[in-house]
């Protein structure tokens with residue numbers, strides 16, 4: 001069957017089990033649904049899109065695609081930065097963003113149950129009404145979905161103290177294939193605080209990037225809402241590497257701020273030029289720490305962090321007394337990526353190194369970028385050792401693009417050599433496939449391939465990713 005005929009047969013079969021408004025075949029709309037936010041990650045041409053509203057509709061899509069041999073690319077909000085939600089040729093892009101309900105909030109047991117398309121900030125707001133808190137806070141929280149967060153094991157700003165998405169997923173429902181029939185629903189995990197019955201299959205799905213099945217419901221662990229106002233400590237450093245030294249020393253001293261973020265001057269300038277937040281970008285790099293320990297212990301922790309910053313070479317480090325100013329700095333951190341995107345295509349790196357190696361990795365980033373003549377700006381979840389050098393290229397400059405791509409790969413090798421990983425939180429997707437193969441040992445790669453073969457022998461779920 002030719003690809004056009006196959007696409008027609010697929011659309012006909014899909015339409016037999018779906019209300020008319022769920023199917024997308026308009027080429028422009030389909031093209032917009034066919035890529036995430038990763039710059040230059042290749043995307044194929046999808047045969048169709050489906051905007052599912054129920055689990056039964058997801059089941060129909062999975063059964064149909066498995067029967068006709070069409071791949072499925074699940075999609076949340078498309079804010080991914082690795083190409084994970086990019087279409088592959090002839091696929092169905094399965095958009096889960098319309099399945100966005102918070103189904104249950106259980107304050108007695110600190111648990112909520114949500115659909116995969118629920119937006120992270122909406123879940124936070126819903127549980128906050130019950131005095132509860134869902135901590136994982138990717139900077140994309142206003143847009144990204146819980147399904148996407150689960151599939152990428154998203155991190156964020158407060159992971160340093162409160163952990164990543166994986167630490168909050170107790171259980172989930174997914175439409176799967178493999179050992180059960182394609183299109184069957186499985187319930188994985190639990191809703192109790194503890195539980196070791198069987199292998200941790202819910203955990204296996206976290207970070208699996210849509211390659212094992214389609215997540216249709218998630219049971220999340222919650223915490224009580226934090227009491228009191230956090231303290232913000234700001235340190236201004238002459239350069240990136242000295243800010244990295246401060247990160248390493250804060251870790252070594254056993255200080256655990258809730259947040260420890262880094263922004264270099266290029267980021268501060270880009271945000272200021274765009275949003276006019278009133279930030280004075282005279283430093284080479286800023287470290288932003290947030291301490292949420294209440295009372296005297298919190299005050300002592302904040303003072304110790306400021307002193308450590310000064311000891312590591314900060315020009316100044318102080319506890320912010322101005323809430324508006326502190327908020328503006330955190331806004332700058334969240335807005336850095338879109339602010340830099342205004343300057344041209346941005347290739348986003350996501351390496352993670354042991355925290356003692358942060359200064360060395362920052363040195364390597366500077367050296368590699370200089371060698372390739374690439375313009376970079378660096379933001380980082382520095383306290384986690386998770387660095388995001390952003391490679392900025394002038395629009396339409398193919399030589400600059402090639403240089404950026406070469407530097408990107410060298411960053412990966414430098415991170416591996418320092419005992420780190422090629423992706424701390426954005427996932428492998430398409431952009432890190434080669435890097436992952438350079439990082440993992442052959443046995444680990446063989447086990448991963450075997451798991452995927454067992455759970456998806458027909459290669460229906462997001463093939464070519466991860």
Ligand SMILES: Cc1cc2nc3c(=O)[nH]c(=O)nc-3n(C[C@H](O)[C@H](O)[C@H](O)COP(=O)(O)OP(=O)(O)OC[C@H]3O[C@@H](n4cnc5c(N)ncnc54)[C@H](O)[C@@H]3O)c2cc1C
Pocket residue numbers: 036037073074075076077078079080081083084085096116137138139140143144145146147148149150151152153154155156157209210211213214215216337338425426462465
């Ligand atoms: C401005 C900005 C800031 C960001 N900051 C952070 C950050 O601080 N931390 C961080 O970790 N990431 C960050 N990201 C990256 C991105 O937001 C996260 O990877 C996020 O988890 C993706 O969610 P999404 O809903 O957009 O998923 P998508 O991009 O749509 O999909 C991501 C992956 O999940 C799969 N998927 C989606 N839904 C399902 C489902 N229901 N079942 C199975 N698979 C599914 C897709 O196939 C794909 O592989 C940022 C991105 C941007 C643009």
